[in-house]
Amino acid sequence: MTQVLEIDRLKKGFSLHHLDKDIPAFEDVSFSVAAGEFVLLKGANGAGKSTLLRTLYRSYLPLAGEIRFHSSHGVIDLARAADVDVAHLRRTEIGFVTQFLTARPRVRAEAIVAEPLRLAGWEPEAALDAARKALATFGVKPDLWAAYPTTFSGGEQQKVNLARALILPQKLLMLDEPTASLDANARRALVARLKELKDQGTAMIGVFHHPDDVMHLIDRIVDLTPDAVPQEERDDVAL
């Protein structure tokens, strides 16, 4: 199996200087993800799921541990990589999708979705065509394709967000409760797209509000509840 990510004794917490207090988020987290594997993160509110995903995406620096990412340029420890290298990997190999679209004023929905393709060197018309197809897949009505998502409903914004985040297959994809504001059709479209990406070899780590949606895609469950068994193999878990 081709490894994509090896997480080794990772630890993160926050210092609240004004309260002179340290809040632990998680510690001693170790697991790995191979190409085409899907890892479900679970744990109660505040268990550190979002913090772990953000640390893997290097929005946060960990306090200890290693995050060995097998990039197309070789193995790089994301816990220590330079910001410029992290920025490059985010454009090319590592994706992240949350429940929120950061809609920019006066950028059309189709342009937001086409942007990753444009950055990857696609011609403008081909990128727009693919963007419109992706918007249609997630159930965004054609009238809205050339409109500005700043005025869209939460659910519509999330569909644009997903269309953009999932338009290009990436080596590693993190998902933080992407279905929270979606209707049933969009949830089905998302799950179908995740299945395609998995079959193409994308390694995925995700937190899901409705894990039943993705149970058939899951290879492993990592539980961040303190004192939980560190890894549960799918065979051992009642799904």
Ligand SMILES: Nc1ncnc2c1ncn2[C@@H]1O[C@H](COP(=O)(O)OP(=O)(O)O)[C@@H](O)[C@H]1O
């Ligand atoms: N930026 C931050 N500053 C301080 N504390 C934070 C920050 N982000 C998260 N925390 C704390 O870290 C813990 C884990 O939070 P989080 O990762 O959001 O949990 P989950 O996603 O599992 O609900 C919580 O106690 C939360 O209050």
Ligand SMILES: [Mg+2]
């Ligand atoms: Mg969270």
